[in-house]
Amino acid sequence: MALIELDDVRRTFTVRAKAGRLRREKREVRAVDGLTFTVEAGECVGYIGPNGAGKSTTIKMLTGILVPTAGRLRVAGVDPARERVALARRIGVVFGQRTTLWWDLPLRDSYELARRLYRIPDHRYRANLDRCVELLDLGALLDTPVRQLSLGQRMRGDLAAALLHDPRVLYLDEPTIGLDVVSKAKVRDFLREVNRDLGTTVLLTTHDLTDIEQLCDRVMVIDHGRVVHDGGLEALHAAGDSERTLVVDLAGSHPPIEVPGARVVRVEGPRQWLAFPSQESAAPVVAAVAARYPLVDLSVREPAIEDVIARMYAEVAIG
Amino acid sequence: MADQAVVTRAPLPAVTRESPAARVAWAVRSWWLAAAMWTRAIMSYRASFVMMLCANVVVTFLDFVVVILMFRHTDTLGGWTLPELGFLYGTSALALGLANLFVGSVDALGERIRTGTLDIMLVRPAPALAQLCAERFSLRRLGRPAQAAAVLLWSLTALDVHWTWDRVLLLPVLVVCGTLIFAAVFIGFASLQFWWGEAKEIQNSFTYGGATVLQYPPTVFAKELVAGTVFGIPLAFVNWLPALRILDRPDPLGLPTAFQYASPLAAALALAVAGLAWRAGLRAYRGAGG
Ligand SMILES: Nc1ncnc2c1ncn2[C@@H]1O[C@H](COP(=O)(O)OP(=O)(O)OP(=O)(O)O)[C@@H](O)[C@H]1O
Ligand SMILES: [Mg+2]
Numbered sequence: 001m002a003l004i005e006l007d008d009v010r011r012t013f014t015v016r017a018k019a020g021r022l023r024r025e026k027r028e029v030r031a032v033d034g035l036t037f038t039v040e041a042g043e044c045v046g047y048i049g050p051n052g053a054g055k056s057t058t059i060k061m062l063t064g065i066l067v068p069t070a071g072r073l074r075v076a077g078v079d080p081a082r083e084r085v086a087l088a089r090r091i092g093v094v095f096g097q098r099t100t101l102w103w104d105l106p107l108r109d110s111y112e113l114a115r116r117l118y119r120i121p122d123h124r125y126r127a128n129l130d131r132c133v134e135l136l137d138l139g140a141l142l143d144t145p146v147r148q149l150s151l152g153q154r155m156r157g158d159l160a161a162a163l164l165h166d167p168r169v170l171y172l173d174e175p176t177i178g179l180d181v182v183s184k185a186k187v188r189d190f191l192r193e194v195n196r197d198l199g200t201t202v203l204l205t206t207h208d209l210t211d212i213e214q215l216c217d218r219v220m221v222i223d224h225g226r227v228v229h230d231g232g233l234e235a236l237h238a239a240g241d242s243e244r245t246l247v248v249d250l251a252g253s254h255p256p257i258e259v260p261g262a263r264v265v266r267v268e269g270p271r272q273w274l275a276f277p278s279q280e281s282a283a284p285v286v287a288a289v290a291a292r293y294p295l296v297d298l299s300v301r302e303p304a305i306e307d308v309i310a311r312m313y314a315e316v317a318i319g
Numbered sequence: 320m321a322d323q324a325v326v327t328r329a330p331l332p333a334v335t336r337e338s339p340a341a342r343v344a345w346a347v348r349s350w351w352l353a354a355a356m357w358t359r360a361i362m363s364y365r366a367s368f369v370m371m372l373c374a375n376v377v378v379t380f381l382d383f384v385v386v387i388l389m390f391r392h393t394d395t396l397g398g399w400t401l402p403e404l405g406f407l408y409g410t411s412a413l414a415l416g417l418a419n420l421f422v423g424s425v426d427a428l429g430e431r432i433r434t435g436t437l438d439i440m441l442v443r444p445a446p447a448l449a450q451l452c453a454e455r456f457s458l459r460r461l462g463r464p465a466q467a468a469a470v471l472l473w474s475l476t477a478l479d480v481h482w483t484w485d486r487v488l489l490l491p492v493l494v495v496c497g498t499l500i501f502a503a504v505f506i507g508f509a510s511l512q513f514w515w516g517e518a519k520e521i522q523n524s525f526t527y528g529g530a531t532v533l534q535y536p537p538t539v540f541a542k543e544l545v546a547g548t549v550f551g552i553p554l555a556f557v558n559w560l561p562a563l564r565i566l567d568r569p570d571p572l573g574l575p576t577a578f579q580y581a582s583p584l585a586a587a588l589a590l591a592v593a594g595l596a597w598r599a600g601l602r603a604y605r606g607a608g609g
Contacts, residue, residue, distance in 0.1 A: 013605060060606050065441045067602050081602075085345075088444035098435045100443075104360040116352055117445055145363070 001077070002038035003169060003201050004062065009035045009071030010225075011057055031057040033225035035071070041168070044195045044202040046212035046219040050309060054225040055205040059171050062203070063093050076168050089118055092162030092200075096174035099158055101146040107157050108142045111164060118165035125164060132160035135190050152183030159190060163200070170194065172204040176211055188214050212236070221309055244278040245301040246285055247271065251294035259288040270296070342446075349445035350421070353453035361457045368459065375462040383408060383470055386534070397539035402477035403566055404536070409471025410558035411533035414497030415526065416464030422452040422502045423460070426519055426526075429512040435607035448506070448597055478566070486565045489580070493565075496582035497557035501526060503589035504552060506597055513600030529554045538571050545572055556585035 011032040019025035032054045039045055049055055060066040061073060064080035064087050073080055076090040093100075101110045115125045133139050136156040146154060155175065162170060172191070176184045192215055195202045206212065212219055212233070219236050221229040229235060246262065249271050256264040257272055262285045266273040276285050282300050289295055337345070361368055386408060390401045399407075431437045431451060440450040480486065508522030529552070537545045537559050548555035549572065563570050564579040 057606070060438070063442050065438050066604065066606050084441065085444050085446065088442055091442075093442040095435075095438070098439060100439050102356055102360060104363050105356065109356065109359070113352060113356055117349065117443055 003041045003076055004039040004203070005072070005074040006035045006037055007072040009061065009073055010069045011061060011066060012069050030225050032061070035225070035227060037220065037227060037230060039201060039203065041201055042195075042199045043218055044216045045204070046216035047203055047205045047222070048212065048219065048309065049222040053222045055222065056173055059173050059203070059205065063087070063091060063171060089165060090168050092165070092167035092170040094158050094162045094170070094172045094175050096155070096172070096177040099146070099154055100161055101154065101157055103147050104145055106143045106145055107138070107149070110146070110157075110161055114161055114164050120165050124166060128164045128166065129160070132163060135193060136160055136186070152179050155179060155183065155187060159187065163194065167200065169201045169203065172202065174205055174207065176206060176208055184208070191215055223309070243275045244282070246274040246276060246282060247299045247301060248274065248289055248295060249297040251296050254293060257289060257293060259285060259292070261285055261288070346446045346449040350449040350453045353450050354456035357453060357456040358458060361455070368457070372459045372462065375459050379463050379466040383466070397536040399536040399538070402474045404534070405470050405474030406478060406566065407536065407558055407562060408534045409467050409474055410493060410497060410562065411530050412467030413464050413471055413494060414557050415501050415530035416460075416467050417498040418501035418505060420460045420464060422505050424454040424456065425452050425505050425509040426522055427454060428509045429516045429519060432512070432607060437604070438607050447601070480565060481567065489561050489565055492582060493558060493561040496586040499586040500553060500557050500582075500589050501530070503586070503593040504529070504554070507589070507593035510593070510596035510600040513603050525552055533558055542572060549574065549578065553585040553589055556582040
């Protein structure tokens with residue numbers, strides 16, 4: 001039996017918007033619009049999509065915070081909204097934008113409370129805390145009040161708090177938001193360990209494609225509350241890698257550059273944008289341009305997550 | 320690797336429908352755990368804690384002084400003497416104070432929704448209502464019930480009550496049921512904030528406002544208002560109706576004597592309605608932000 005099962009799950013919000021001076025109009029927002037998918041134990045799933053796609057709404061339904069408008073939902077054999085307290089013992093949740101830790105108390109106190117609330121057996125608690133402290137480098141922070149921690153330190157503290165009770169599933173809503181490169185790397189290393197060594201199922205949303213590339217073996221792209229892609233990372237690569245952009249500055253305006261292996265997608269005075277397949281090296285293109293045009297400066301742009309996703313939609317729409 | 324992963328895990332906790340008694344016990348324990356955390360968190364600002372405690376004691380002390388001052392110009396109010404008023408004041412303030420101590424924080428629900436704190440509570444394995452009621456719990460809230468208890472004790476020594484067994488029994492029943500009724504009013508009206516953010520003001524007028532009304536004899540108010548506290552929001556069962564029995568006073572509405580013993584029933588009904596409102600609110604909850 002799959003660990004997470006969704007069958008045609010929907011969630012709508014009724015919003016009242018001003019229409020004219022006094023009139024207020026009711027409008028239905030379909031935040032999640034017919035999701036059907038399953039996640040097996042041990043998977044690590046990247047759940048991505050543009051702003052407002054319905055990612056957080058999905059996670060809130062999977063944790064029992066929100067009641068779905070329609071459809072069937074099961075997590076670890078439990079209907080989340082109906083048996084929220086029972087479910088809470090089987091899942092871990094991390095919201096990148098807010099913390100479960102107690103602001104004015106030392107980090108350790110939040111963990112002690114978790115031990116009691118989750119009724120964690122002593123030996124499990126000690127083993128899990130020791131492992132988290134070691135992997136997340138929390139030793140020096142345990143006795144610091146949470147309000148004195150940096151964002152990155154607090155996020156590591158939150159990750160530990162979500163895992164002390166041996167959850168079967170770990171949901172992460174933008175766990176790397178606002179973190180610097182070093183902190184992001186620490187968080188990713190830890191999550192990889194949790195997924196690979198403990199077999200914890202992970203579902204994570206992010207706007208950072210690197211998170212997905214380094215952690216996930218499956219990626220789901222959603223938009224307007226529907227799944228538009230579900231599969232391995234190859235599709236992400238195929239769509240994402242299909243084109244990189246070479247930006248060149250020439251000495252003065254020129255007609256669109258003509259070189260083999262690249263095509264001009266945009267011209268703005270002396271600056272031109274050339275798209276080329278990203279499995280190809282940039283070197284021959286650069287060489288060809290430099291040989292025939294007065295090249296002043298250049299840079300290569302990797303595709304952003306939004307571009308990748310946009311291209312995926314295009315393919316879904318066509319195919 | 321896979322084998323090892325199995326070994327290092329605790330067994331999956333069973334999902335069993337817990338009995339209602341077990342659920343209530345767990346809610347109380349959750350409240351207790353959260354309140355202990357808040358007490359320590361607030362103690363970490365020791366200086367401001369002591370200052371607030373002092374301010375609280377002074378303000379609550381002045382509260383009853385106002386009643387005493389009124390009696391310098393008159394012997395009775397609505398036909399009731401000062402010790403009798405002390406009895407009403409003590410019982411009403413004690414019930415409200417205890418309810419406020421245990422569940423008063425529920426009135427910040429709207430703010431908890433806006434800041435996303437409620438979402439955090441909902442992913443913990445403890446009833447959200449218990450966590451919410453314990454939010455920002457502080458021992459300084461003991462000030463009010465302590466002062467009320469003092470006034471009540473004084474009134475009992477000053478009064479000349481003919482203590483029959485039913486009157487003796489009514490006194491603790493009155494305090495417990497009064498607390499439960501106020502708790503129900505706190506929770507029931509706070510639940511409205513799931514739909515309507517500004518509902519806090521209505522709630523305040525029924526809890527703090529209601530408690531002030533109950534400090535005066537029912538005879539000084541219009542019959543319609545008194546009837547409203549019997550058949551509408553059941554505040555009359557907090558102290559008015561049982562006080563008529565204990566102090567041996569006639570009922571201004573002329574209701575059957577059974578009403579004077581009916582506080583437990585009223586408390587149970589009020590709690591049931593409040594519980595339903597809370598559950599409906601949780602189902603209608605839309606989440607923070609978005
Ligand atoms: N409480 C709410 N009331 C009204 N509309 C809401 C509410 N919560 C979410 N929505 C709407 O539902 C849609 C999905 O929102 P959701 O927060 O799930 O998006 P998301 O994929 O998490 O986006 P982001 O990447 O910005 O976090 C949006 O259109 C949002 O405006
Ligand atoms: Mg979101």
